[in-house]
Amino acid sequence: MLGTTGIASGSVVSAVSTGGVVTAASWKEHLLDEIPVAAEDVGDAVTCLLHTILFTRAPGPVRPSEATCQAFPNITYALCAVGDVSRKVDHAVRSFEEAAVLGGSSYVMGTSSGMVPAYGQPSKAFGTSNVRGANSGYIVVTFFERKVKKALFGLMSNEEKTVFEKWIIPVTVTSSPAASQGADCCEERIREDTNWLLL
Numbered sequence: 001m002l003g004t005t006g007i008a009s010g011s012v013v014s015a016v017s018t019g020g021v022v023t024a025a026s027w028k029e030h031l032l033d034e035i036p037v038a039a040e041d042v043g044d045a046v047t048c049l050l051h052t053i054l055f056t057r058a059p060g061p062v063r064p065s066e067a068t069c070q071a072f073p074n075i076t077y078a079l080c081a082v083g084d085v086s087r088k089v090d091h092a093v094r095s096f097e098e099a100a101v102l103g104g105s106s107y108v109m110g111t112s113s114g115m116v117p118a119y120g121q122p123s124k125a126f127g128t129s130n131v132r133g134a135n136s137g138y139i140v141v142t143f144f145e146r147k148v149k150k151a152l153f154g155l156m157s158n159e160e161k162t163v164f165e166k167w168i169i170p171v172t173v174t175s176s177p178a179a180s181q182g183a184d185c186c187e188e189r190i191r192e193d194t195n196w197l198l199l
Contacts, residue, residue, distance in 0.1 A: 027163045032193050034136070034170040037186045039101045041071035042173055043093050045190055046139065048077045050089050052194045053141055053167050055080040072187040077194055092139070100137040100173045141167040 037045045048069050055064055055078040064078035079086070143165040150157045 027165055029166045029168065031168045032170065033189055034172055035186055035189050035193075036172045036174060039173050039175060041186065042097050042101060042171065044069045044071040045186065046093050046096055046169070046171065047089060048072075048075060048190055049169055049193060050092065050139070050141065051080050052077050052197045054085060054089070056197050057143060057165070058082060069190070072190060075187060075191055075194065096137065096139055096171075100135050100171060136170065136172045138168055138170040141169070 032049070035045060035049075048067075051067070055062060058080055062080060062082055065081055066076050067079040069075045069077070080089075142163055144161045144163045147160045147162065148157050149160055
């Protein structure tokens, strides 16, 4: 467990089933504190955290550009604009907003870059949420390594995905900014999480 407020970290050993092959794997799991946020600010909060996670985990040199949260003008973050990352982050954020704000179903999207955000089914109570009338959900960003295994004289191949890191971002979506324990609380949690990620 890390000593930083708001983030728990640990190693997990589990069996991973991804398509064709089940692999026993050990991965590092990071659990961020639950973020209470007003419905209209969900997109900015989640976008900021996803881009920060992807920027810190980007393989090789990345030329970041700075972005400012529209909902929280005091927060800036490194925008990871490599390839189609921004488009995939935007798609993941829209899907999460639909699931958490509108109460839609859970959704999982796989990408070729090794990132799989999973969206938790919204519920009326998630973990430590005490906010009345709030939907809660989470996004899991999973990083994995792809390995192609050839068999039978190279005529057949099977892809194996081995998970090495997971990030869990719990979010409580409230109907009004006042019910979300204030925008300052949300802004402070996002600032703490993004600062910790960049250290």
